[in-house]
Amino acid sequence: MRALVVEELKADYAGCVVKDIPTPEPGPGQVRIRVRAAAVNFPDLMQTRGEHQHKPEVPFVGGLELAGEIDKLGPGVTSFVVGEAVVCGGRGGFAEFALVPVEGLRRKPANLTFGQAAGYPVAYLTAYVALKRCADAQPDEWVLVHGAAGGVGLAAVDYAKLLGCKVIAASASDEKLAVIAAEYDVDATVNVTGGFRERVKEITGGRGADVIYDPVGGDVFDESVRCIAFGGRLLSIGFTSGRLPVMPVNIALIKGISLMGVRAGEYGRQFPRKGRENNEAIWKMAEDGLVKPRVDAEYPLSEWRAAFETLAQRKVVGKTIIRPDL
Structure with a gap:
């Protein structure tokens, strides 16, 4: 699969490259997502330089928010089916496929596009x-x-x-x-x-x-x-x-x-019950059509640098999305 891999922590994204890497296989409690959209956030940019408080071990695939369709279920996963449209966070969105734990999945509201859904949670x-x-x-x-x-x-x-x-x-x-x-x-x-x-x-x-x-x-x-x-x-x-x-x-x-x-x-980690309530509240707002998440622009994976620059240069109104499926 194609992925944007951070191979070294360098300024100006010099350690980033789009390359073919093995498509991952889901383990117990995991699902594999065919990524349709991944939102670009400032932490994604900072992680390429090692400047964010969360420092993944290199090499890694960035992309903290993503939406797509379930491509394969890991052993023991019965709460979702292949083909369902879902949203999740974590890491690995800047790739054609991503592995995520099933407990982090949420079904995509039908009234949101993949791009809107990917840029919604954070x-x-x-x-x-x-x-x-x-x-x-x-x-x-x-x-x-x-x-x-x-x-x-x-x-x-x-x-x-x-x-x-x-x-x-x-x-x-x-x-x-x-x-x-x-x-x-x-x-x-x-x-x-x-x-x-x-x-x-x-x-x-x-x-x-x-x-x-x-x-x-x-x-x-x-x-x-x-x-x-x-x-x-x-x-x-x-x-x-x-x-x-x-x-x-x-x-x-x-x-x-x-x-x-x-x-x-x-906040959600410190107050788990309130954290669950918070997530339920924001997704109900989305499902009821009460909010208007805005996608400013979508870019194919090959144009990841241009997508990053929309944030770095403060050009965006709303969210910038990378589309690995384009």
């Missing part, structure tokens, strides 16, 4: 844990979403609207903000270039945002603490800017704000 689970579990965002509260054009940010925009919140989508690109405004009915948009504090205060009538969803970090975090409402909740999702911010404790004291770190997967 983004929407993060949004759900952040806005529902951590911030307990309420109808009519102002939610400022940074990095709103990215997969994780756009999921937060989508879910916050479903909760009845008033949403401010923030990005450094007017073109991306125009797409979001047209497709997601946000209440306001903010271009963060040159600063956004006063604009957010103006939009919220001087109060500031009740909830701030920040996957960017760096300067964006620094300015966010200055346009958050009294008693607000600042959600730290990640640091795509590359700089780890520091919370000024005097501002936290004066404004009575809460800083909450969000790792949706770890």
